[in-house]
Structures are given as structure tokens and as C-alpha cells.
Amino acid sequence: MNRTNDAGPSGLRSLHLLSADATVRDAVAALEAASPKLIVIVAGDGRLIRTVTDGDIRRGLLAGIEFQDGVTELPGRDPVTVKESDPLEESQTTLLESKVDTLVAVNESGEPVALHTASDLGQGVLLSPPHMGPNERRYVDRAFDENWIAPAGPNLAEFEKKLSAVTCCDEVLAVSSGTAALHLALRVLGVSAGDRVYVSDLTFVASVQPILYQGATPVLIDSEPVGWNISPIAIRRKLTEDAKAGQLPKAIIVVHIYGQNADIEPILAAADEYGVPVVEDAAESLGASYHNRASGSHGRLSAYSFNGNKIITTSGGGALATDSPALIDRARKLSTQGRDDALHYQHSDVAYNYRMSNVLAGIGIGQLDSLQDRVAARRKVFERYRSGLEAQRGISFQADLPGASGNRWLTVIRLDPRHIHLHPYQLMARLKDAGIETRPGWKPMHLQPLCAGFEFVPHDEQRVISSTLFLQTLCLPSGSSLAQATQNRIITQIRKVLDEG
Ligand SMILES: Cc1ncc(COP(=O)(O)O)c(C=O)c1O
Missing domain, CATH: 3.90.1150.10 (Aspartate Aminotransferase, domain 1)
Structure with a gap:
């Protein structure tokens, strides 16, 4: 047996299990992927036998134990355990008294179910912490090894390609934040001072800020009561009214709030009728779907966020996605200071420094794997x-x-x-x-x-x-x-x- 516990990790971490007949070599391999660096050894009936750390292996090898020997032969101390049902305060006390870094939580049958690390217990339970997988560091190391410490490079190209597959959008531009992606979406749609933009009322402020950057005016559209996202009924009513008044919006920003997809079909039907492009704010909804298509692949453009609290993260970052090569080319140019096609540095547009770093794109590739x-x-x-x-x-x-x-x-x-x-x-x-x-x-x-x-x-x-x-x-x-x-x-x-x- 060599697996990650299905019950999931404690706080930020995975529980890596090995059976008692595993070798020292198996433990070394398992430790590679483990975070924290601790392997849990279990008996045939699933009960906890012991834990193994890098230190145990080092001391064992110095004492003459070989890689092919059984993992249980390694020196070590008894694991410090708590009951999975123990209150947080009790686990915190146990941690302090035992002077170890990691506790193993066991269930009533003595089976390990989670790890509690010192930092997790200190922080308590967080709302939506980052969750790193086994591969992120490898791609970041690649950026260092190849000296691509820049807003360009192989990680960036690979991240965009993988994102294109995941989002079902032909063109993807990785940028420094979801807010930047939304701003670029509005810029390439030509939203400017005096324009009106419909936007979900129930959202994080980043959906609205780019409208204000452009000197345009937000029109705040209420939620529908079931899925809590922007109301298709309110959109249609408002479009009809605004068409009569000759003041149709330049765009509609539809937010998929808390990761749940808005009712995008009736929204697109109404928007198409009046020729208004839809931008999807999919900052929170990567990996969600609507009628079997990826969230964010329905509108003209979409924006994703890889902020630290999102479902996957690059610590900070975002992406703009679309099926239109023309829109993405324009956005790419605007994201890199709007340099004209000339040998010297020539610029004709107000533009931005919005490109994602190749180092952070490395984290993104690893995160997309998971x-x-x-x-x-x-x-x-x-x-x-x-x-x-x-x-x-x-x-x-x-x-x-x-x-x-x-x-x-x-x-x-x-x-x-x-x-x-x-x-x-x-x-x-x-x-x-x-x-x-x-x-x-x-x-x-x-x-x-x-x-x-x-x-x-x-x-x-x-x-x-x-x-x-x-x-x-x-x-x-x-x-x-x-x-x-x-x-x-x-x-x-x-x-x-x-x-x-
Ligand atoms: C709905 C929504 N839109 C936009 C953003 C902006 O993303 P970022 O923080 O990457 O700029 C966020 C998250 O932060 C968000 O929750």
C-alpha cells in the first residue's frame, strides 16, 4: 500500500500511508511527495503502527540499515496521537506538551485519519487555504534552472495551453490577476468613458472596479433567488427598457458567484437579441460547468482568478479566455505596455504591465494537474x-x-x-x-x-x-x-x- 488518505489532509496537508511490509526505499520515495515530511505506517487492519520522518531514515542508514530493509526496522519514537473527535484546544495542548511538530489523528478503531501540524493548529481552520500538490515545485524549479524568471517563458506557454483545454476556450492569456483579466476584457470590447456596463450586484468589488477604471458606469443587476447569480429576468427587463431609451450597455459582466454557474443561456439569448457582448467573471468558478460546457466558455470573453484563496492558485494571478484570436492578440498587446510592431520601442496606446510571471505559471501548471x-x-x-x-x-x-x-x-x-x-x-x-x-x-x-x-x-x-x-x-x-x-x-x-x- 502506498497512498494518500482519502479522508484528506488536516488543515493544509496530506496524510501519506505505507503498509508495514514496505521498505526503507518505499519510505524515501513516499517522503518525496509528502508535506509535511512524515509517512504513516499502518498494519494490515489499517491501524496506526508508527510514523517515519527523514530523520528516522538518516539515523537508520547511519546505524547500518539498508534501503531494501523493512521500514519498521528504522529507529524512531512512538507517534503522538489525538482522537479525531478531540476539540482543537486539546490537540493544541498535546502538541505543546509533546514538543513534536505533527500529531496523528486516529479514529475509534485506531486508524489514522488526518495529520495536525503545528502551523495548522496555530491558525485554526481556515476558510479556503491554498492546497499544493506534488508537482508545483518541480515546475518552479524548472523556471529557476532555465533562468526564465520573467513574464515570459516555457511555463507560461504550457500553463496557457493547459488552461485552454480545461476552460474549453481556444485562446488564453495568463495575467497578473483576475481583476487585470476583467480590465483587459473591457478594454478589448471598447468600453470607455460614458458607456454603461451591466454587472452582477452580488459579487466581490473586483467585478466592478475595471468598469470604473474605464470611466464607464456600472448598472447593478440583482440576483435570482435559487442560484443567487445575476437575474436573467432583470437583465431582459432592463435591456428592453434601455433599448427603448437608446442607451444599451456596452457589455454585461456575469459573475458565477461562489463557484456556481449563473443561468447563462437565457442571459446570452437576451444579450444576443440586443447585440450586447457578455463577459463571464469566472474568477470563482474554474472547474464548474453548465450544460456540459466549462464555466466561462459561453460568453465572448471570460476572466479567471488564481488568487491564494481560489480553487487553484498561483499565489496571485488570473487569465483571460476567449475563442477569438483577434481579441486575445489585442489583449496580449495591451498587457505588455502596448508595444507597436517596430524594432525600436514605439507605443501608441495606453496599456498595462499585466503579464503573469513564468515562475508563478509553474505553480499554475502543477495546480491544474489537481x-x-x-x-x-x-x-x-x-x-x-x-x-x-x-x-x-x-x-x-x-x-x-x-x-x-x-x-x-x-x-x-x-x-x-x-x-x-x-x-x-x-x-x-x-x-x-x-x-x-x-x-x-x-x-x-x-x-x-x-x-x-x-x-x-x-x-x-x-x-x-x-x-x-x-x-x-x-x-x-x-x-x-x-x-x-x-x-x-x-x-x-x-x-x-x-x-x-
Ligand atoms: C467574483 C470575483 N471577481 C474577480 C476577482 C478578482 O480576482 P483577483 O483577486 O485575482 O484580482 C475575484 C477574486 O478575488 C472574485 O471573487
Whole structure:
């Protein structure tokens, strides 16, 4: 046996298991991919026998143990264990008292289920931490080995090619952030001062900022009540009204919020009717799909983010994607200071320094290798929250629309005030006391001081959806590295807080 624990890692890390009949050579190979550098040895019935570190191997080799010898012959000390159900504080105390860096969490049968590292326990449970795989470092090393420490190079080309396959868009330009990608999208569509741009009201401010960079005016469109994304009904109503007034928007930015795809077909139908291009803000939805096509592949252009909290990350970064070579060529030029086709440095356009670094693209290639696993893990996290909490009266979740499959980047819980007399911030405070990080749902743009005075278009005459969602929602820890045992603790804690009222 040589595998990574299906239950997932603790905090940020994977649990690497080897069976007792493995050799020292097997342990050396397994340690290569392990982070933290610790291998867990289990008996035939799955119970924990011991752990192996680099230090154990070094001491064993010095004492005459050979690579082909059994791993259990290595010197070492008994592993320090905690129960998977132990409260965080107890694990923190054990860690301090035992003076080790890593604890092994075991279940009732003595089987290892997760690792707790000192840094994970110190930080508590994070909302959406980065989750590195085994290959990222190799591509970063390649950039160093080849001295491609620049916003150009083989990693960048390979990252864009792989992204093109994943996003089902023919052309991809990797840039320094998702915000930069959105800005370039608006620039290549010719959005400029005085233009109007429709945009999802329920979003992070980065969807709106590039509209303002261009001196254009955002028109803030409400959510629909099921999937919480931009309302196709409100878009159509507004387009009809604006066509009559002779003030159609220059573009529509559709955000796929929390990784769930918006109802893009009726939106495209309405936009096409009026000849308005759609830009998809897929910053949060890489790996999601709608009617079996990748999220972000439906509109004229789309923007992705690889910020540290996203489903995959390059620490910071983004990408612009489209099927149009002409649009991507224009965007590429604008992303590199708009240099004209001349031998000398000649420039005719206002442009930017937006290209992604070849070093960071190396992290991106490694991360893309794991994308499907990361989506599956986040969807599993969502399912566990749903099955663990849906019996509580007044709790609901953002829906997958028919034909859509979200990546569940963040699981967001909704508390119905008719049944739960607790504001999401009170729940947030109680979870914080237990070392669990949560975050309020996005505050809609029409409630932001930055957007004061901009037009807001409600879902229908009777209802405003986005502000209700803001008042009733809380984002839960959703990382793809969240261990089942840790998630069980979160669910238990939420139930406890809700039961106490
Ligand atoms: C919906 C949305 N749009 C745009 C962005 C901007 O991405 P970045 O942080 O990479 O600029 C983000 C995330 O940060 C986002 O959540």
C-alpha cells in the first residue's frame, strides 16, 4: 500500500500511508511527495503502527540499515496521537506538551485519519487555504534552472495551453490577476468613458472596479433567488427598457458567484437579441460547468482568478479566455505596455504591465494537474455540510441550477430568520472562538459606498434578492484540504450554536 488518505489532509496537508511490509526505499520515495515530511505506517487492519520522518531514515542508514530493509526496522519514537473527535484546544495542548511538530489523528478503531501540524493548529481552520500538490515545485524549479524568471517563458506557454483545454476556450492569456483579466476584457470590447456596463450586484468589488477604471458606469443587476447569480429576468427587463431609451450597455459582466454557474443561456439569448457582448467573471468558478460546457466558455470573453484563496492558485494571478484570436492578440498587446510592431520601442496606446510571471505559471501548471481532484473535494465538503446540517430548520444552501455543476468553491450557509433567531455574525463570532474561520457573504455592490448613486435593478418589482442574501448568509471553511474529522467538528459546533439559539 502506498497512498494518500482519502479522508484528506488536516488543515493544509496530506496524510501519506505505507503498509508495514514496505521498505526503507518505499519510505524515501513516499517522503518525496509528502508535506509535511512524515509517512504513516499502518498494519494490515489499517491501524496506526508508527510514523517515519527523514530523520528516522538518516539515523537508520547511519546505524547500518539498508534501503531494501523493512521500514519498521528504522529507529524512531512512538507517534503522538489525538482522537479525531478531540476539540482543537486539546490537540493544541498535546502538541505543546509533546514538543513534536505533527500529531496523528486516529479514529475509534485506531486508524489514522488526518495529520495536525503545528502551523495548522496555530491558525485554526481556515476558510479556503491554498492546497499544493506534488508537482508545483518541480515546475518552479524548472523556471529557476532555465533562468526564465520573467513574464515570459516555457511555463507560461504550457500553463496557457493547459488552461485552454480545461476552460474549453481556444485562446488564453495568463495575467497578473483576475481583476487585470476583467480590465483587459473591457478594454478589448471598447468600453470607455460614458458607456454603461451591466454587472452582477452580488459579487466581490473586483467585478466592478475595471468598469470604473474605464470611466464607464456600472448598472447593478440583482440576483435570482435559487442560484443567487445575476437575474436573467432583470437583465431582459432592463435591456428592453434601455433599448427603448437608446442607451444599451456596452457589455454585461456575469459573475458565477461562489463557484456556481449563473443561468447563462437565457442571459446570452437576451444579450444576443440586443447585440450586447457578455463577459463571464469566472474568477470563482474554474472547474464548474453548465450544460456540459466549462464555466466561462459561453460568453465572448471570460476572466479567471488564481488568487491564494481560489480553487487553484498561483499565489496571485488570473487569465483571460476567449475563442477569438483577434481579441486575445489585442489583449496580449495591451498587457505588455502596448508595444507597436517596430524594432525600436514605439507605443501608441495606453496599456498595462499585466503579464503573469513564468515562475508563478509553474505553480499554475502543477495546480491544474489537481484541478479535478480539488473540485471533487470541494463538492464533497459541500455534501457533508448539507447532509450534516439540512435537518436543522431554517438552514438552506445555494442551489446548482438544472444542468449546472458548480465547483462549490465556497459552501455558503443561509439562515432563515423566521426559524433561526441568530444573525450570521453571531454564528461567525461563536465559530471564531472555536478556532474556525468563516466570512460574511459578499456585500452587494448597491450597498457599497463606492457604488452610491449607480442604478440598481431588482429581480422583480416586489423583491430585492441580493441584500436579503447578504443579511442571511455565511461562508464556511471549504478548502479542498479540509479533513473530514475537522469538518465534523465544524458541523457539530454549528449545530451546538444553533441549538443554544
Ligand atoms: C467574483 C470575483 N471577481 C474577480 C476577482 C478578482 O480576482 P483577483 O483577486 O485575482 O484580482 C475575484 C477574486 O478575488 C472574485 O471573487
